[in-house]
Amino acid sequence: MTVPDVLDRALGVGAGDRLDRLRRARPETRSNVQLSYQSIFEPEFPGALSVAERFAVAVVVARLHGDTPVTAHYERLFAAVEPRAEVIATLHDVSDYGRTTGPFGQYRESRLGAESTEGLRLTIAADDRQVLGDELTALLEYAHLLVFRPRESGPDELQKLVDVGWTAGEIVAVSQLVAFLSFQIRLAVGLAVLRSTWKA
Amino acid sequence: MTPNTLPTVPADLVTGYPDLNRPTEFTQAGLGWVPWLAPLPVAEFEQRHWTGLVERSRAQMPYFALLAREPEILAARTRTDFDIFGNDDGGLPLYERELAAAAASRVNGCVFCASVHSRNATRLSGREDDVQALLDEGVGVTIDERWDALIDASRALTVTPNEFGTAHVARLTALGLSDLDISDAIAGAAFFNWANRLMLCLGEPEMPPARSTPRRPTV
Numbered sequence: 373m374t375v376p377d378v379l380d381r382a383l384g385v386g387a388g389d390r391l392d393r394l395r396r397a398r399p400e401t402r403s404n405v406q407l408s409y410q411s412i413f414e415p416e417f418p419g420a421l422s423v424a425e426r427f428a429v430a431v432v433v434a435r436l437h438g439d440t441p442v443t444a445h446y447e448r449l450f451a452a453v454e455p456r457a458e459v460i461a462t463l464h465d466v467s468d469y470g471r472t473t474g475p476f477g478q479y480r481e482s483r484l485g486a487e488s489t490e491g492l493r494l495t496i497a498a499d500d501r502q503v504l505g506d507e508l509t510a511l512l513e514y515a516h517l518l519v520f521r522p523r524e525s526g527p528d529e530l531q532k533l534v535d536v537g538w539t540a541g542e543i544v545a546v547s548q549l550v551a552f553l554s555f556q557i558r559l560a561v562g563l564a565v566l567r568s569t570w571k572a
Numbered sequence: 573m574t575p576n577t578l579p580t581v582p583a584d585l586v587t588g589y590p591d592l593n594r595p596t597e598f599t600q601a602g603l604g605w606v607p608w609l610a611p612l613p614v615a616e617f618e619q620r621h622w623t624g625l626v627e628r629s630r631a632q633m634p635y636f637a638l639l640a641r642e643p644e645i646l647a648a649r650t651r652t653d654f655d656i657f658g659n660d661d662g663g664l665p666l667y668e669r670e671l672a673a674a675a676a677s678r679v680n681g682c683v684f685c686a687s688v689h690s691r692n693a694t695r696l697s698g699r700e701d702d703v704q705a706l707l708d709e710g711v712g713v714t715i716d717e718r719w720d721a722l723i724d725a726s727r728a729l730t731v732t733p734n735e736f737g738t739a740h741v742a743r744l745t746a747l748g749l750s751d752l753d754i755s756d757a758i759a760g761a762a763f764f765n766w767a768n769r770l771m772l773c774l775g776e777p778e779m780p781p782a783r784s785t786p787r788r789p790t791v
Contacts (some may be wrong), residue, residue: 397662401656401759402587404648410663411644438733474732475680480776483597484681487710508655518769520732523681525773526610527588534585541641547773549647555766558729562736562758566751 374523377402378409379556388544391567405556413449421542424453425508425550428463429515431433433553435467436519441486442553462503466512470494474520491520510536511546518550573674585609593779595683598707600691600700605684607775611637628648638774649766656759657692664749664756667696668722672760673767674703675711682768684777689764718747726761 379385384394395402434443445530452459476491494516501509510533517529533543536539578781586608595603611634612621622628622645627650630636639646657669670693677686690707702715711727714720721743730736736758744754 375621388618390751394755396656397752398659398755398759401652404655408645408652411642411648416644419694436732450629453768475730476680479681479721480594480718481596481683482594487681495669515573518773522769523718525764526776529588529773530586530608531677539639540585543609544639544641544774545645547770548639548642549767549782551766554769556705557764558734558736559759561734562729562762563755565736566758567736568752 375406375410377406378400378442379405379560379563382445382560383530383567390570391563395563405559408420409556412545414554415545419542419545420537420539421545424450425511426546427453428459428504428508429508429511429546429549430553431463431465432462432470432512433515433519433550435464436471436516438559440557441564442557458503462500463512466494466496466500467505469497472520475522477521477524478484479523480526493517493521506536507538510538514546515550518547519554587774591779592776595687595777595779597660598678598686598690599706600687600694600704602691602780603684603687603777604780605635605771605775605777607634607638609638609774611635612640613637623647629663632779635771635775642695646655653763653767656756656763663752664754664760665692665696665749667699668719669756670696671703671706671719671722671759672726672757674706674759675723676730676764677768678689678706678711679730680768680772681774682764685764685768685773687777721747722757725757729758729761730765 380392380395383391385395413423413430415423427446430446431450434440434446454460456496468494474491474493476489478488479485494510494513496513504512514529514533517525531541578641579709586668587610589606590606597668602642614631614637617631617640621640621643624640624646626647627630631640634761636646657673660666670689673689674686677689690703694703696762697703702719705713705715706723711723725740725744728737741754744757782790
């Protein structure tokens with residue numbers, strides 16, 4: 373069975389066109405980027421991190437990056453597993469008030485202190501927390517940390533996830549999810565920009 | 573299950589290292605890395621975990637043994653990594669893909685990844701001083717037209733909101749880079765936005781143990 377390539381679909385790559393040929397010049401990368409996506413969003417062993425929660429985090433991570441070629445994909449698949457309009461609207465609100473610039477953050481390394489910078493650290497509002505629940509709220513605050521200030525992570529940040537019940541495997545899974553999206557979004561943006569420089 | 577076959581649940585899932593010998597700045601020196609969450613013990617590895625590692629010897633490395641808790645994504649991530657940085661069938665020279673990785677790591681502040689990939693860039697290019705200038709001065713450094721363009725493209729692709737635009741591509745194209753060269757640079761910088769976040773969020777670097785002082789011959 374051939375699974376449609378998510379990045380090709382998001383970018384509107386046509387069979388045999390210039391971007392298709394370019395991507396297929398690196399077939400191992402092309403296929404393993406797709407396998408990475410599938411292992412995260414179509415997991416064989418999802419554990420307690422449900423597919424709906426995975427797409428909820430993806431929606432927020434994509435929106436925190438602004439207008440990306442893959443945002444609509446994650447919106448569509450999240451809506452398919454979570455039809456409640458209130459939840460979708462809340463994720464959009466969180467994305468809006470969480471949007472900032474990055475990467476920023478304090479350096480742990482003593483001689484890099486002069487490069488430490490400040491920015492917006494997300495705390496999800498109490499009424500939104502009511503809608504999302506403590507588990508998803510913790511995931512989204514952690515995702516925001518990873519998107520905008522990954523150098524500020526630390527044992528205390530992981531403890532916040534443990535405190536609401538997430539296990540080591542689930543923390544690895546959500547970390548991979550946010551980190552993979554940070555890659556996939558940049559790959560999509562980069563290729564879209566490259567294509568835009570080509571004469572029709 | 574009888575009580576003595578129950579898996580042991582650690583009282584503290586998260587480990588901090590208050591007395592760690594931390595690096596103080598970006599360096600090309602080899603660093604260690606300690607995990608804040610317990611790696612999967614080798615005794616608990618099943619076939620899917622070994623498959624996830626891709627290279628069996630990685631079970632000894634805490635970073636990969638921790639990521640092996642989610643082996644399917646680890647395998648796909650590892651094969652993506654190997655192809656972006658190791659496939660030399662045309663395209664951007666490998667040392668410049670390493671340069672893109674080091675530049676992204678410099679922006680994100682991943683001292684561990686920057687050490688590995690700056691060292692690789694030096695080893696493959698022989699340009700240790702130029703690579704060190706990137707670490708010391710950051711991505712605003714001036715080295716030469718080609719490296720400056722690659723470093724700035726990597727920076728623009730790494731920041732949020734994204735600043736990578738047609739001017740970055742035009743600058744690289746004017747320097748003679750092909751579509752494949754540019755897509756290799758994009759992939760290299762983009763991939764380290766994945767790797768940096770894993771390295772930064774699940775543990776931290778440490779200085780290698782001080783080398784034992786060579787014993788002086790007695791006279």
